[in-house]
Amino acid sequence: MNTQSLSKVTIHFAGDSGDGIQLAGSQFTNTTALAGNDLSTFPDFPAEIRAPIGTVAGVSGFQINFGSEKIHTPGGRPDVLVAMNAAAFKKNFPNLKSGGIIVLDSAGFDKKNLRLAAYDESSTPIEDIPKDYQVYAVDITKLNREALKDLSLGSRDKDRSRNMFALGFIYFLYSRSLQTTISFLEAKFKSKPEVLEANLRALNAGYNYGDTIEAISRFKVAPAQMEKGEYRNITGNQATALGLIAAAAKSGLELFYGSYPITPASDILHELAAHKNRGVKTFQAEDEIAAVTSAIGASFGGALAVTGTSGPGMALKTEGIGLAFMLEIPMVIVNVQRGGPSTGLPTKTEQSDLLQALYGRNGEAPIPVIAANSPADCFSAAFEAARIALEHMTPVILLTDGYIANSSEPWKFPQASSLAPINPPIVKADAQYLPYKRDEREVRSWAIPGTPGLEHRLGGLEKELETGNVSYEADNHQAMVKVRDRKVRLIAKGYPAQKLIQGPPSGPLLVLGWGNTLGAIQVAVEHALEQGLAVAQLHLKYINPLPEDLGTILSAYERVLIPELNNGQLARVIRDQYLVDVEVLDKIKGQPFLAEEILEKIKSLVEND
Amino acid sequence: MTEPNSALFTAKEAASDQEVRWCPGCGDYSILKQMQSVIPGLGIKREDIVFISGIGCSSRFPYYMNTYGMHSIHGRAPAVASGLKMANPNLSVWVITGDGDGLSIGGNHLIHLLRRNVDLNVLLFNNEIYGLTKGQYSPTSEMGKRTKSSPMGSLDHPFNPLALALGADATFVARTIDRDPVHLRGVLETSNLHKGTSFIEIYQNCNVFNDGAFLSYSDKKQKGQHIILLEEGQPLVFDAGKKGIRLNGLKPEIVDLEEGFSANDLWIHDSRDATKAYILSRFFDDNFPRPFGVFYQEDRPCYEEQLIAQINHAKEIQGETDLDDLLRGKRSWTVD
Ligand SMILES: Cc1ncc(C[n+]2csc(CCOP(=O)(O)OP(=O)(O)O)c2C)c(N)n1
Ligand code: SF4
Ligand SMILES: [Mg+2]
Numbered sequence: 001m002n003t004q005s006l007s008k009v010t011i012h013f014a015g016d017s018g019d020g021i022q023l024a025g026s027q028f029t030n031t032t033a034l035a036g037n038d039l040s041t042f043p044d045f046p047a048e049i050r051a052p053i054g055t056v057a058g059v060s061g062f063q064i065n066f067g068s069e070k071i072h073t074p075g076g077r078p079d080v081l082v083a084m085n086a087a088a089f090k091k092n093f094p095n096l097k098s099g100g101i102i103v104l105d106s107a108g109f110d111k112k113n114l115r116l117a118a119y120d121e122s123s124t125p126i127e128d129i130p131k132d133y134q135v136y137a138v139d140i141t142k143l144n145r146e147a148l149k150d151l152s153l154g155s156r157d158k159d160r161s162r163n164m165f166a167l168g169f170i171y172f173l174y175s176r177s178l179q180t181t182i183s184f185l186e187a188k189f190k191s192k193p194e195v196l197e198a199n200l201r202a203l204n205a206g207y208n209y210g211d212t213i214e215a216i217s218r219f220k221v222a223p224a225q226m227e228k229g230e231y232r233n234i235t236g237n238q239a240t241a242l243g244l245i246a247a248a249a250k251s252g253l254e255l256f257y258g259s260y261p262i263t264p265a266s267d268i269l270h271e272l273a274a275h276k277n278r279g280v281k282t283f284q285a286e287d288e289i290a291a292v293t294s295a296i297g298a299s300f301g302g303a304l305a306v307t308g309t310s311g312p313g314m315a316l317k318t319e320g321i322g323l324a325f326m327l328e329i330p331m332v333i334v335n336v337q338r339g340g341p342s343t344g345l346p347t348k349t350e351q352s353d354l355l356q357a358l359y360g361r362n363g364e365a366p367i368p369v370i371a372a373n374s375p376a377d378c379f380s381a382a383f384e385a386a387r388i389a390l391e392h393m394t395p396v397i398l399l400t401d402g403y404i405a406n407s408s409e410p411w412k413f414p415q416a417s418s419l420a421p422i423n424p425p426i427v428k429a430d431a432q433y434l435p436y437k438r439d440e441r442e443v444r445s446w447a448i449p450g451t452p453g454l455e456h457r458l459g460g461l462e463k464e465l466e467t468g469n470v471s472y473e474a475d476n477h478q479a480m481v482k483v484r485d486r487k488v489r490l491i492a493k494g495y496p497a498q499k500l501i502q503g504p505p506s507g508p509l510l511v512l513g514w515g516n517t518l519g520a521i522q523v524a525v526e527h528a529l530e531q532g533l534a535v536a537q538l539h540l541k542y543i544n545p546l547p548e549d550l551g552t553i554l555s556a557y558e559r560v561l562i563p564e565l566n567n568g569q570l571a572r573v574i575r576d577q578y579l580v581d582v583e584v585l586d587k588i589k590g591q592p593f594l595a596e597e598i599l600e601k602i603k604s605l606v607e608n609d
Numbered sequence: 610m611t612e613p614n615s616a617l618f619t620a621k622e623a624a625s626d627q628e629v630r631w632c633p634g635c636g637d638y639s640i641l642k643q644m645q646s647v648i649p650g651l652g653i654k655r656e657d658i659v660f661i662s663g664i665g666c667s668s669r670f671p672y673y674m675n676t677y678g679m680h681s682i683h684g685r686a687p688a689v690a691s692g693l694k695m696a697n698p699n700l701s702v703w704v705i706t707g708d709g710d711g712l713s714i715g716g717n718h719l720i721h722l723l724r725r726n727v728d729l730n731v732l733l734f735n736n737e738i739y740g741l742t743k744g745q746y747s748p749t750s751e752m753g754k755r756t757k758s759s760p761m762g763s764l765d766h767p768f769n770p771l772a773l774a775l776g777a778d779a780t781f782v783a784r785t786i787d788r789d790p791v792h793l794r795g796v797l798e799t800s801n802l803h804k805g806t807s808f809i810e811i812y813q814n815c816n817v818f819n820d821g822a823f824l825s826y827s828d829k830k831q832k833g834q835h836i837i838l839l840e841e842g843q844p845l846v847f848d849a850g851k852k853g854i855r856l857n858g859l860k861p862e863i864v865d866l867e868e869g870f871s872a873n874d875l876w877i878h879d880s881r882d883a884t885k886a887y888i889l890s891r892f893f894d895d896n897f898p899r900p901f902g903v904f905y906q907e908d909r910p911c912y913e914e915q916l917i918a919q920i921n922h923a924k925e926i927q928g929e930t931d932l933d934d935l936l937r938g939k940r941s942w943t944v945d
Contacts, residue, residue, distance in 0.1 A: 034942050232941040249932050276923035286721040290688035297692025323682050416932035449677040452656040457672050459680030
């Protein structure tokens with residue numbers, strides 16, 4: 001048996017939604033992280049919770065890309081496909097790299113499974129795989145039952161550990177230790193010794209199966225050269241939650257999170273609800289309108305108030321966000337974008353709520369918009385959104401999306417002491433308090449109910465400059481609209497200088513991105529540079545107000561390409577703001593970009609010149 | 610907190626410097642005046658009092674109180690106030706809403722507030738009309754009402770606000786009226802003592818778009834026969850003591866106290882009895898006098914107290930994780 005060294009591997013686990021695919025995937029992820037590889041993962045959930053068993057619609061997937069080199073995306077076409085049934089194979093085989101490795105449970109290809117997967121019953125998909133693929137067609141179900149035969153569990157319960165058999169086999173193939181998963185199983189099934197035993201045996205049986213069939217070659221992926229420090233693995237939604245908790249701690253405020261469950265944002269609510277011991281107050285409201293308005297109340301009451309949702313919920317929050325803007329109170333609104341419009345594609349990703357975030361309100365109501373660009377980046381984006389909200393007394397929209405929300409990557413987490421304190425302009429006493437008097441940044445001060453002597457009334461009606469009293473006066477309204485706009489624009493003064501991610505400071509092409517496209521663009525531009533194309537990359541975190549130096553950067557390139565998972569929304573904004581022409585690469589398929597798709601577009605633009 | 614009823618500030622200090630802009634003769638003036646006279650004596654510091662309203666004529670109320678306040682958006686005051694109370698349970702929070710604001714656009718928030726039992730006082734100014742938008746029928750307007758938006762008469766069956774509140778398991782339900790200052794003040798004081806959501810329907814005359822809607826309950830000559838004042842532990846009598854209500858099983862009946870019936874036969878008001886409260890709430894047509902006073906009250910833990918208790922419990926059993934531990938999580942590794 002020989003062991004081959006690889007610098008990078010992409011594995012796609014797939015099976016029925018009841019097959020424990022997400023668990024197997026996350027276990028492989030933890031083991032891989034501890035082995036020192038860089039990695040990126042992406043779960044692909046079926047749209048229905050209980051889609052019919054065995055059908056293509058019911059296939060759940062989990063992809064991991066890991067390596068001894070820097071990893072920027074969950075990988076394009078996988079090198080390895082693990083398919084627990086015919087439907088999983090049918091859905092994912094076309095994506096597999098040609099000549100790739102396939103591990104499948106042959107028991108999942110019987111007549112019934114073929115029928116459910118809408119194959120012809122007489123077809124033989126396993127035999128039909130072209131010869132250049134390396135196929136491990138293993139009767140996992142049978143071997144696993146065999147390994148557990150003396151346990152008293154029923155055969156359905158026994159079959160539930162098939163995922164561990166498959167995982168054990170993959171661990172063998174990639175020369176991994178079982179220890180992380182063994183410890184996990186021991187903790188998880190502490191109170192169910194039989195189930196624990198079944199899972200441990202399945203895991204070992206899978207591993208040992210690899211050992212006994214000999215013929216195969218194993219692989220090794222050496223640890224990556226990661227920056228020194230302490231790491232953990234984190235998903236985007238977890239990172240968003242932690243960023244908010246950290247911002248509350250750094251501002252000395254309590255965190256209030258009002259939300260109504262919606263995919264793919266609910267995990268932020270779940271995560272925050274688990275941190276009551278840090279004083280986090282979560283409120284599952286009756287709808288998104290109550291979620292945002294309860295946050296407005298909490299903000300008035302002196303909390304770091306946050307509301308989170310996805311597209312349709314964002315639509316319902318619109319009027320409330322307008323009120324928060326008019327009141328000039330701090331609030332963070334998280335939109336974990338999903339495919340739209342309307343209910344759209346709840347479990348799929350998209351970047352199509354950008355224009356809604358920027359413009360989706362009645363009246364002149366500019367609101368700062370920040371976009372997170374990777375799972376771990378959600379932490380700093382959420383922290384930054386809260387900082388701007390609190391220090392500038394404004395609602396801030398934080399855009400993440402289903403892809404980075406559910407994906408995970410290693411995160412070199414910061415020391416709490418390295419996070420800058422956040423200083424909201426709270427007033428404690430003022431002989432002549434004027435609620436809408438402003439400082440040089442046009443920011444008003446924050447008097448919190450309970451503070452003696454600062455009693456005042458706020459409202460959604462237009463206010464008189466400084467006093468905040470209701471005013472219908474014509475010139476006052478014009479002045480107020482202008483001052484609120486200026487206040488938001490002044491936030492850009494506090495941004496760091498924009499830095500190219502790679503490439504020359506001027507030239508034929510700049511690839512400009514925002515949000516989750518960072519990793520795919522990075523890989524594409526890296527390849528383009530390797531191939532001698534003079535392409536540069538810039539990625540926006542701040543979308544409103546735009547960075548003041550962006551115009552100069554854009555003008556240094558002959559062309560600008562914006563790849564986005566929508567019909568060209570940032571492109572419209574850039575054209576509007578800078579009067580530059582922009583090439584758009586749109587993808588509106590519910591899936592993130594593959595680096596090769598962007599590379600191809602880059603080549604078509606630069607090589608034609 | 611200081612002893613209740615020792616005024617902490619004057620009624621004049623309770624009024625803001627803003628000019629009150631309701632139509633002359635509007636019932637809102639009376640409610641504002643009673644509030645300004647009651648609130649200094651509740652034992653609550655001015656800085657701890659907050660009025661939160663939605664949108665409507667009635668919802669201008671917070672601008673006129675010299676306390677903290679917010680005029681929010683249409684129908685959402687219950688949610689705004691809930692968030693505020695969760696953020697700071699020490700505040701005394703009053704929700705001001707109208708029949709359109711609270712029962713139409715904001716109906717959902719109102720019922721959820723009532724079942725959660727956040728410690729707020731909700732004053733629903735019911736004028737059976739949309740005042741601010743100039744006179745369309747509202748969810749409490751009677752069927753067949755002719756307005757600009759219902760020239761042939763409204764087709765909507767009206768809400769019975771108190772029955773709705775009881776149906777949502779409200780823990781304090783009362784009715785009062787703008788034209789009876791003494792009664793109004795009494796209900797405001799009692800509601801303030803209740804821990805949990807107090808729901809108070811206030812009949813309020815809109816003299817511009819629905820004048821006289823409640824005349825039979827306020828007019829000196831008529832009201833005797835048309836109203837019944839609920840008093841704890843007292844028999845249900847009306848019409849200057851000439852008539853009373855008795856319960857025949859679960860069926861209420863009007864009896865004549867001058868002809869064979871005495872106070873001993875009558876229904877004794879017990880605001881802790883949910884079934885009786887529900888029957889009283891159904892005194893909603895012309896066959897029975899309209900009850901005023903506290904229909905129902907119940908002690909049930911309030912929402913924000915339980916939230917704080919959960920937080921304290923979590924702190925006790927898990928300890929307050931320090932931020933570094935939280936960021937590190939349960940499985941970290943070091944690259945050196
Ligand atoms: C979202 C929204 N829709 C509609 C309106 C218009 N509007 C303002 S007040 C109101 C009805 C108010 O009726 P009610 O709550 O009974 O208050 P009243 O004026 O009678 O005191 C309406 C429809 C609004 N301000 N906002
Ligand atoms: S319209 Fe009616 S409710 Fe509104 S202020 Fe005038 S009288 Fe009062
Ligand atoms: Mg009304």
